[in-house]
Amino acid sequence: MNQATDEYDVIVLGAGPVGENLADRARAAGLSTAIVERELVGGECSYWACVPSKALLRPVLARAEARQVPGLREAVGGSLAAADVFAHRDKQVGNWKDDGALTWLESAGIDLVRGHGRLVGPRRVAVTPPDGSGGGERALTARHAVAVCTGTRAALPDMPGIAEARPWTSREATSAGAVPDRLIIVGGGVVAAEMATAWCGLGSRVTVLVRGSGLLNRIEPFAGELVAETLREAGAEIRTGTSVKGLARPGGVEGPVTVTLESGEQLEADEVLFATGRAPHTADVGLETVGLEPGGWLTVDETCRVTDVPDGWLYAAGDVNHRALLTHQGKYQARIAGAAIAARARGVERLDTGRWGEYATTADEAAVPQVVFTDPEVAAVGLTAEQAESEGRDIRVVDYDMGQVEGAALYADGYRGRARMVVDLDRGHLIGVTFVGPGVSELLHSATVAVAGEVPVDRLWHAVPSFPTISEIWLRLLEAYRG
Template identity: 70%
Template sequence: MRARTHVATTHTTHQTDPMTETTESETIAYDVVVLGAGPVGENVADRTRAAGLTTAIVESELVGGECSYWACMPSKALLRPVIAQADARRLPGLAAAARAPLDTPAVLERRDNFTSHWQDDGQVDWVEGIGADLYRGHGRLAGPRTVTVTVSDGSVTTLTARHAVVVCTGTRAQLPDLPGLAEVRPWTSREATSADSAPGRLLVVGGGVVATEMAAAWGALGSRVTLLVRGKGLLSRMEPFAGELVAEALTEAGVDVRTGVSVASVTREDGTVVALTRTGERFEADEILFATGRIPGTDDIGLDTVGLEPGSWLEVDDTLRVTGTDWLYAAGDVNHRALLTHQGKYQARIAGAAIGARAAGTPLLDGPWGPHAATADHEAVPQVVFTDPEAAAVGLSLAEAEEAGHRVRAVDVEFSSVAGAALYGDGYKGRARMVVDLEDEILRGVTFVGPGVGELIHSATIAVAGHVPISRLWHVVPSYPTLSEVWLRLLEAYRDN
């Protein structure tokens, strides 16, 4: 089974060590050098160019990064038909037609279109359009404010930065240290989002976002999926009911969800993957996906040349500047604040603005909610899990709020009390929770679970980030009959109890 993890010839990752013999090096000076041309690096470059700073951006694979080719875009392209079909099955008049299997080749073709068939010409044009210079090759720090770019023929270009180097190299899948794993050739998130056909049987190891989304996608596209979860349930970073409702729906859709299962070893026998658990259970499949975490893409970018630990997460302040430096920044996954594309792009905008202000010698407004401070990283991080039902959350869960020392109260309502939910589809099932700070009567967190709730989360994000008091929320009138009427039900439940 082929998975499109390759990179076109002109985009090959170059792992040549710049310390080995090379051709003569060229040195070019910029105001800012960005390592990594994914969405985060692109946004840093956009903001520093807008500030009038000359900017170089270095990429070893495809411009556009993980999100464009192996994560957000292909995974959601796979899931959108799955969710649309599930919605149609809830509606008399469509239900019968929606029982037909999905046209898997058509779904995969649409997925391929969203990844531009793993070609990055359009994104390269965008980088050139903002006036940034793109360098293809392996970028590596070579001391303060210095980056070397090595290409396949061994030639090296040295870039120096007058003001800042920004690390935006993201993360990669973490694989467990299991006997036999290398020989099995397991899937990671890359293979799961780029495979060119559905495996007959798929084992998914993990209980987080990637595991649940890919179980939902490939289960609907024709695979017989078994989900092996080490913990007690799914989506452990959300409110408990989120994982419970998603697990229930996956089971109803035909996914075999097993919790409390820990894989001890894997082998491939005559083409069949065999996974043995610590209790001796045996599971067989055609492919196995490990969705068991991420590690920072910092192991070979020269951190040791500036006194930092290779392979480490980079600790930053709220301007995204790396602790202990005055020139090195880290935005996106590499700082481990929130491994989400939209949050990384937010950080990139903050970092670019802060670099521009420091370069110009203008006042740095880095207090809470200032233009040079990534305050939302601490208080208002939103996320949507695109399963059926969707799970969406922002801010703190009840447990997190209590652990942080807030005096809070959780308010829960079922979507069965919302007219818009009944209209959305027969048998609509979902739940909403808001976590209210009883001292200030503001929201510390909000969670929605149910079909279509991903489009509700921005309203919750505004309420949490804006510290909108309950008294003001009563004047935010939801349109009838929409899913957003759940806000009125939540406020009523808070008032009446």
Template identity: 70%
Template structure:
């Protein structure tokens, strides 16, 4: 909408126009509810411009080249360096050159009104929006306000940090040139994916990890295999170290990183991939009795605890900081808001109903787009044991599966499924290896659907594909 009213009333007001906010708005409008969407940055949010889309656009040529190099008859044709300019240009295309015209058109197309500016709660069901020109818009929601403001990268408060101009995930995915030397602090998903990209594009990467290894939230072998590949590619991975201070003496000069033990590492850029914080510090939460700057606690419909009208969807509720899970929550919340607006009784106890985010508890899938890829859904062995389940881990060397040898010579990978021995269902599955990201949805169905193991036996994998690993895992479980 080109000229939204200074004072306006809507059925639903959505604060934040990333994929999560867009999906809440879409579900609300599909139910016939008038909807306003408020955004202070680009319509489309973090995922579209600084996370999912640009990072995967950067990673795809890296992984495609690695796969091609493992296939005789093709490997000799791809031995040269990547075309950095072409890789970055393709990234720019997928980030829409950091312009949101297409996303604006999409919201316009579903009939949502867009308010550009900073949105803040001012009381129950009321939102103020400060536009870039200083105009104040006052919005009232008849039924619901949905907070979909996402999260931001955390940069630790270290000596010298202000002058060091560190990268976060935003700078790492939007950089215009390859740094000669890049220090990455942190070994989670952002750390390993960005190490994969920039190492392949020519940077000398040093990873500084406080803990014992990479990808600490996945099965240990995932981080081990990804770390092995990064090391073979030339990255220097140091575990059990912490950064004590950073300094950049001149604006365009090198960064000096001082470790706890006094050792110094010099780089051209430093990326902190050390966690996320909620974007709730300037939302006016105090006006409705909530604490600013905190994660918002919600029920399974994403309604904020203690309220009947406020929803927190996506990263801000800290249930699963993943775009696909946020969009899943948005569909749940949108259905809930629409049902309440229509006065439809809700089956609050129906865990598989349209108004319950059941999958956020035990079936959260994630793919790490490194070489090799790592993918998981559900619980790890350690998590299942801590939760008190009686379980068994079943492991399979992916190199022993016929499809993996056809996929690439020298294939290295591993699969694990966690079986609940009392219920004979799967609690978790992890795959690591080239090309395994597309296997994950089958695992997600098995875990989310609580498919009995004896029924999975009848889901026959096609030969010769890597998915035949399912047969090998089930054989190992049956024959033990």
């Protein structure tokens, strides 16, 4: 790769999926592009989040589903082979090496600059090489744009003993090579629910401490209720309305951790995972040199251009702009931002940034899809009923027991699940859909197309689901809607 050139059309900070996609779109448009990365090319999702977590969860969920199939459940008794699960996980993350990603960057014509990149003024980036790599700081200049795609990090609360106790974050939870006998998980969101499912399935005695009233409180309420029910059946303890005020690990890293609750009660575990939110990776990228507050989220317009920087050269895509903290949404933003940068570089003065326009990230507020890989799976897109009502929309909510669908009954004996669609009555189309049940993740894209496409409900009546599949849930929902 070209390491001599110090001027590019576009410079991207962060080589995770978001940065890679933005760089790819810019390069495909003919713009010279450099990407700066201080860790592994591929980013958090590839090595410490989406990929390794799903590798841990897949055997747990496959076994759970197999146990619901008559004639098969007897063949899948006993515990999982944790060593084999870890080996498969390690393979999926390339043993935490980014050789494959480097090959792709080179084939795409994108220059990689290793090191810590930070802004040092408008369109200027300084890169400090990795420790021990030799060489001095490298100065880069962007002709058209700099894009901050540095993502987020786990946010740990400020509480007594937390530094010495060295709790797990999502990174340790997805990369650990041994099963802790006792695991306490603090949090009630997606990371907490998925890691409770994974580690309980691998043999840990899991206790989940939720400050609020239940799991997955940003999704329809029945989702968290069904997941919690299954976790309890698997042996996990879930305690709601519970806050932690301190940690202690007096025996050092190898010793047990004592968790002190606000009530004064103390719990002991071999490891404690804090899954209590994310914070932007913007504290050390030089935002102060261009008039921005370091360490905060970056406010952007529909093309992901940072609104508080003159001349429109700075962009921020992915988690750092706080629009939708999901890898696939970040990649979506990156594709649009890369195309917008290229169009503006060509001198296009007015971009189509209206609702669902070519250069508008409308899906970030209207059609965000998400899958939670728990048992049962949770798949949702768009608004919940509560969110829609809070916006003052006139809606109708339709629920259906997924276990009553023939395809679901064939899929699993005693299938438990629920579906909900939220219809905007003024506009006549779906604005939200939620499925909970085994295998529902593969139903989600059809719902996403319906919500993003604003397909009239009457037209959906003509989208005929195949028999006997779980997708017949669509027919049941529409029949219930019609009455």
